[in-house]
Amino acid sequence: MTKGVGGSTAVIELAKLTSQRDQAVAIGLDEYQHRIDKVCAVMLATGIDALYLDATTSLRYFTGLQCYASERLHGAIISARGEVRYVVPAFEQQKILASLVVEGDFVLWEEHEDPTAAVASAAMKFAPQARCQLAIDSQTPFYTASRLQTFDVNLVISNAEELIASCRRIKSSAELALLTQAKAISLRVQQAVAKILRPGIDTREVQSFIDKAHIACGMDGRSTFKIVLFGEATAYPHGVPYPQQLAENDMVLIDIGGTVHGYNSDITRSYVLGEANARQREIWELEQNAQLAAFNAAQVGAPCSAPDLAARAVIEAAGFGPGYQVPGLPHRTGHGVGLDIHEHPYMVKGNDLPLEPGMCFSIEPMICSYGEFGVRLEDHAYITAGGPKWFTEPSRSMDDPL
Numbered sequence: 001m002t003k004g005v006g007g008s009t010a011v012i013e014l015a016k017l018t019s020q021r022d023q024a025v026a027i028g029l030d031e032y033q034h035r036i037d038k039v040c041a042v043m044l045a046t047g048i049d050a051l052y053l054d055a056t057t058s059l060r061y062f063t064g065l066q067c068y069a070s071e072r073l074h075g076a077i078i079s080a081r082g083e084v085r086y087v088v089p090a091f092e093q094q095k096i097l098a099s100l101v102v103e104g105d106f107v108l109w110e111e112h113e114d115p116t117a118a119v120a121s122a123a124m125k126f127a128p129q130a131r132c133q134l135a136i137d138s139q140t141p142f143y144t145a146s147r148l149q150t151f152d153v154n155l156v157i158s159n160a161e162e163l164i165a166s167c168r169r170i171k172s173s174a175e176l177a178l179l180t181q182a183k184a185i186s187l188r189v190q191q192a193v194a195k196i197l198r199p200g201i202d203t204r205e206v207q208s209f210i211d212k213a214h215i216a217c218g219m220d221g222r223s224t225f226k227i228v229l230f231g232e233a234t235a236y237p238h239g240v241p242y243p244q245q246l247a248e249n250d251m252v253l254i255d256i257g258g259t260v261h262g263y264n265s266d267i268t269r270s271y272v273l274g275e276a277n278a279r280q281r282e283i284w285e286l287e288q289n290a291q292l293a294a295f296n297a298a299q300v301g302a303p304c305s306a307p308d309l310a311a312r313a314v315i316e317a318a319g320f321g322p323g324y325q326v327p328g329l330p331h332r333t334g335h336g337v338g339l340d341i342h343e344h345p346y347m348v349k350g351n352d353l354p355l356e357p358g359m360c361f362s363i364e365p366m367i368c369s370y371g372e373f374g375v376r377l378e379d380h381a382y383i384t385a386g387g388p389k390w391f392t393e394p395s396r397s398m399d400d401p402l
Helices: 010-016 029-046 057-063 092-097 115-125 142-148 161-168 173-196 203-216 231-237 278-297 308-319
Strands: 051-055 077-080 084-089 105-109 132-136 155-159 225-228 251-257 267-272 332-338 343-347 360-363 367-369 372-374 381-384 387-390
Touching: 010 084, 010 203, 029 051, 029 057, 029 105, 029 161, 051 057, 051 115, 051 142, 057 077, 077 115, 077 173, 084 092, 084 115, 092 105, 092 381, 115 132, 115 142, 115 251, 132 360, 132 367, 142 155, 142 267, 161 343, 161 367, 173 203, 173 267, 203 225, 203 251, 203 387, 225 372, 231 251, 231 372, 267 278, 278 367, 278 372, 278 387, 308 343, 308 360, 343 360
Parallel strands: 051 132, 084 105, 132 155
Antiparallel strands: 051 077, 077 084, 225 251, 251 267, 332 343, 332 360, 360 381, 367 372, 381 387
16 A cells, blocks of 8 residues: 555545645835846846736736736836836726835726727836837736837837746745745645545545635635646546546655745655556656656756756656657656746756756756556755755655555
8 A cells, every 4th residue: 555645535635734824924125126227237237127027927026916817907017226116097096006015106097998908108207318128027918019119219119038937936035934834734735635645536626625625725826826636637637627536556646836925836646556567667767767857957057958868768668658758757857836836947948048046946957658547746846056856745655646
C-alpha cells in the first residue's frame, strides 16, 4: 500500500486542519512604491513616458489595487516621473478610494462616455513634449488597445510586456515569503486529500474537499483550480471534462492551487491507490529523475531553457518522445509563478533569458501515455545566489509520495 493514501474520511481530515494565514504578511506600501520606482527607472532609460495598466494582476502588482476585468474600464497610468492616475467609472470612485493603497489622482468617466478617450487624454498630459510614448499592459483587451491608437497621432503605443516582466519576474523577500506560505498550505492539503481516497470515490467529492481544506488552512478563498484525475484520465495534463470514480490500483493525479494575499501555489502529486504495478513504478521513477535533472540544471546564469532540456534528455534517453511527442513530455517543463499562476519566466526551449536570483518557477516535466496513464510531479523552486532551492520538498518515492 502507498504510504499516506487512504484510511480516513473528509470529516476527520478537515478537523485536523488549522489556519496558517497569520504566518503571512501582505505586501506593504513601501514595497509598492519601490516597484513604481523600479519601473519608472526603466521607463526613463528607454524613453517611455507613461505605462497603462488595465484591470490585471499588474495593476495590483504596482499599486495594490485589485480590480477584475469587465466591460467597464478600470485601470491606472503611471508616468515616468512616478505620478499615478486611476481611470475608473465615476460611480465606482468611492469604492476604489476605500481600497486604495498607493495614492493618486482620478480620471473619471461616465456611462455614456468612451473610457479609452479618458486614458488617451490622461496619458498625453504626462508627455514632456507633444509626443507621448505610452506602453500598455499586454493583457489589455484588444478593443481598448486598438482604440487608444485612434485618438491622437502623437500618442505612440507600445507593448509593455517586457517592461512589466522585467520587474515582476524577480521576487522580493516579501513575495518569497508569501509564495512559501501558499505552497506550504497546498502541500498540507495534498496530504489531507490523499488520506480520504477510497475505491469508488468520485472526483467531484475530492474537489469539494480540496476547496474546504484550502479555506480551513487560511487561503484567500476557495481553490483557484483543482484538477483531480483517476486511472487513464491522468494522461491528460489539464484534465478531462467528465467525473471519474477511483478504482483499486488506479494512478491518481491531483494538481491544486490557491492564493495567500494574491500569491499562488500550484502543486501536483501522482501516486497509486493500492499497489503499483511495474509499469506505473517505471514511469513514476522516470518522472522523478526528470524533475531532479531539471532542478539541477536551474543554475544562476543558465538559460531558462536549461531545465526543460535537462528533463527532456532524461525522458528521451528512456525511449520516450522525442520532443513533444507522446508517450513523453508534451509541454514545457515549467512556468513562472507569482500573482499569476502562469507568468514569466517560462522554462521552455528557446528561452535564452538567464536565470537570476529571485526568479520562481514550477518544475513539472509530466510524462503522458494516452490510453494508459500519466505522472506529473510538480513542485516550485526559486533561484538564490547559490543556486536553486525548493519551496516544497518533492515526493520521496512511489511508496512514500507525500
